[in-house]
Amino acid sequence: MAKKELQVFSISFLDLLSGALAAVIILFVIVPKMDIKSKDAADALKDLGIEVQDLKQKMQQLENSVDKKVLQQIMQQMEKVEKELQQAVQNTQQLKEQVEKLQAQVEDLKKYKQWMDNCGLTLQSNCPPKKTPTRGFSFRGKSIVFVVDVSGSMISNNFNEDRLSPVKAGLRMLISTMDESYNVDVMRFPYQSDCDNKANFGALQPMTEANKESLSQFIRTFKAKGGTPIREALEYVMNTYTGLTDIVLMTDGEPGCRQGDDSNKLSEEILAFMRQRNPGNIQVNAIGVGRDFFDDPNAIKVKFLERLTQENGNGFLIKFD
Incomplete structure (x- = not known):
């Protein structure tokens, strides 16, 4: 087989x-x-x-x-x-x-x-100051200029708010509490035209009783009219006052005093001007006046004041209505 x-x-x-x-x-x-x-x-x-x-x-x-x-x-x-x-x-x-x-x-x-693009920063920019929470007014020093917006929108606005009267009353009350160690001036914008401004003293003055009364009388005369020449107002402050520690900008609107002004462009120009003229020596503070500061946190004026205060001594920003 x-x-x-x-x-x-x-x-x-x-x-x-x-x-x-x-x-x-x-x-x-x-x-x-x-x-x-x-x-x-x-x-x-x-x-x-x-x-x-x-x-x-x-x-x-x-x-x-x-x-x-x-x-x-x-x-x-x-x-x-x-x-x-x-x-x-x-x-x-x-x-x-x-x-x-x-x-x-x-x-x-x-x-x-x-974030860097929004803040106008590059890799060569200095680090912006760290934002820390603040309550109320926290001044850097005692040499202060109050820059007050008396534009037409302080009376005539979409919310029918009288924004100017509370600002006037609050500012007069604040100044009344300051002693002679404070050196202060108050300026308004605009004044006679849409794009000008006027200061009471034109220099920092100690808060004697007589000087406080002079400022109080000046504030009483404020009436709302015209545009919002923030750029011209800050340029005046930076060119006029010496030994300044604080600026307090009180406003309800976007920069612009002429018809057709581009508020966004003006905001960038103001920020660039302050970066050039103020290398962190003066603390810029702001009070945003009006209900719309709360309603639209991404509005040009809100972002502008946030950057202005952050980039200039990390000042306080208070929203007030």
């Missing part, structure tokens, strides 16, 4: 070897080329791991049909492929985590860049 020849390499077995070879090719050719852009590779590798496990089970089913030495070599190779596949999956997961971390950092950098 002729000895039956063992058919070691059947068609199904060749199929299995082809599958194993494909797994090895994927592992050693595709995996090393993965970079951060291949974030979805981890899922594909997991699927490949399942296929390798299935392939191992089929190889074990052929234990009685294949030469044991050949089968052992194949199984050892499969074990090696499986371990390296697991390592590749682990490495890919680490890459995914790194990508997510980098994406979060990029989003933070975008926010910082937007």
Whole structure:
């Protein structure tokens, strides 16, 4: 009786070897080329791991049909492929985590860049002073000029508010509490035309009883009319007063005194002027008058006063209605 020849390499077995070879090719050719852009590779590798496990089970089913030495070599190779596949999956997961971390950092950098653009800052700019919460008036010193907006909107506005009378009463009361160690002046804008201004003394004066009465009488004369020449008012202050420690700007509107003035452009010009003329020596404070300061926190005048106070000694900003 002729000895039956063992058919070691059947068609199904060749199929299995082809599958194993494909797994090895994927592992050693595709995996090393993965970079951060291949974030979805981890899922594909997991699927490949399942296929390798299935392939191992089929190889074990052929234990009685294949030469044991050949089968052992194949199984050892499969074990090696499986371990390296697991390592590749682990490495890919680490890459995914790194990508997510980098994406979060990029989003933070975008926010910082937007903040710098909004503040007009560059990489060469000095760090703006840290904003700290303040309650009430916190002056840097005792040499103070109060710059009061008496434009038409202090009486005629969308809310039908009389904004000027409370400002006048509050300012007179504040000045009455100051002793002679304070040197103060008050100026109004506008005065006779839409773009001018007028100070009471034109210089800092000690708060004697006589000087306080002079300021009180000056404040009583304030009547609302005209535009909002904030730029002209601040230029006058910076060119007139020496030894100044504080400016208090009291206003309800955006900069502009002429028809067609671009308030946004004027705001930027004022901020640039103050950065040039005031390297942090004078603290600029502001009181935003009117209900609309609360209704629209992103309005030009609100953002302008925030930046003006922050960039000039980190002064206080109080919203008042």
